[in-house]
Amino acid sequence: xxxxxxxxxxxxxxxxxxxxxxxxxxxxxxxxxxxxxxxxxxxxxxxxxxxxxxxxxxxxxxxxxxxxxxxxxxxxxxxxxxxxxxxxxxxxxxxxxxxxxxxxxxxxxxxxxxxxxxxx
Numbered sequence: 001x002x003x004x005x006x007x008x009x010x011x012x013x014x015x016x017x018x019x020x021x022x023x024x025x026x027x028x029x030x031x032x033x034x035x036x037x038x039x040x041x042x043x044x045x046x047x048x049x050x051x052x053x054x055x056x057x058x059x060x061x062x063x064x065x066x067x068x069x070x071x072x073x074x075x076x077x078x079x080x081x082x083x084x085x086x087x088x089x090x091x092x093x094x095x096x097x098x099x100x101x102x103x104x105x106x107x108x109x110x111x112x113x114x115x116x117x118x119x120x
Contacts, residue, residue, distance in 0.1 A: 021084065032074050034072050035071050037069050037070065039063065040063065043061035043062075043071040047073070049094050056086050057077060
């Protein structure tokens with residue numbers, strides 16, 4: 001079969017950056033971020049988080065090819081922000097949201113385990 005090995009979908013090769021940045025030379029306050037070894041899952045979540053930021057004018061992503069395991073995220077911001085600031089803020093906000101979700105699951109699991117120990 002011509003398909004690449006499964007590990008190539010998520011293991012970033014040595015010497016390759018996870019995220020690379022390229023400024024757009026034609027559009028003011030616009031840039032592209034190439035995120036290696038990610039797909040629609042991260043691309044769509046990141047795009048939606050970027051849309052929550054009022055300083056983001058445009059946020060979108062694409063997968064160049066189904067056998068290339070990377071996404072390209074394009075961001076354009078107002079003059080009060082930069083694409084790098086918007087990208088970093090979106091990542092930080094998503095990290096906080098996921099921590100909150102993880103804590104909620106862990107708290108509920110602990111309550112459930114405690115009820116089991118008490119014999120309910």
